[in-house]
Amino acid sequence: QPRSGYFVTVESLAIGSTTVNSTSIPANQVMELATASPYLNVSSIILQNLNDTLTAKRVGAVVQYEGLLCLDYSQQPTPTVDYLQAFPLLTFAFSGGAAFEVGPEAYVQRQDGGTTAAGAVYCALIIPLANSGQPWRLGAPAMRGHWIEADMDEGVVRFSARNTECKDVQLQ
Numbered sequence: 001q002p003r004s005g006y007f008v009t010v011e012s013l014a015i016g017s018t019t020v021n022s023t024s025i026p027a028n029q030v031m032e033l034a035t036a037s038p039y040l041n042v043s044s045i046i047l048q049n050l051n052d053t054l055t056a057k058r059v060g061a062v063v064q065y066e067g068l069l070c071l072d073y074s075q076q077p078t079p080t081v082d083y084l085q086a087f088p089l090l091t092f093a094f095s096g097g098a099a100f101e102v103g104p105e106a107y108v109q110r111q112d113g114g115t116t117a118a119g120a121v122y123c124a125l126i127i128p129l130a131n132s133g134q135p136w137r138l139g140a141p142a143m144r145g146h147w148i149e150a151d152m153d154e155g156v157v158r159f160s161a162r163n164t165e166c167k168d169v170q171l172q
Helices: 044-056
Strands: 006-015 018-020 030-033 061-065 068-072 090-094 099-102 108-115 120-125 136-138 146-151 156-161 167-170
Touching: none
Parallel strands: 030 136
Antiparallel strands: 006 018, 006 030, 006 090, 061 068, 068 120, 090 099, 108 120, 146 156, 156 167
16 A cells, blocks of 8 residues: 555654753654655644744744745844854654754745735745644655655665665654
């Protein structure tokens, strides 16, 4: 039977240097890997931490704009920093100790020239919010810098950053 993706259990999540409390991750939360989905679909846990990180760095606030979450920098002075570098690395840890890192180049899409009702939008985050109880979906953009192999006979997904050894993660 064909699959649309492969599901693995998320044990922890780090957003930059902040580790999300494991009690904040829903019980038996899974992530769907290697789909054709163009989105990194995550819960409000990541949204809140991104907003806190970007606000602390004084580069803007995350707002909703045209169905996406965007960085609104209208209240900030003329940009003097590379806004993409303000976004943190997302690190998902799975059972068995394997981890998957997603950099901002994979989950941020530049949207120069866009404006919200409040002001300017520098870029659109390709992060639609997941409904409660639904899997987080790590789609094609986040996979660009990784090798992925699904072994249905063994019940594992192997993945790694390019040029490193693949790590096994048990399938759901």
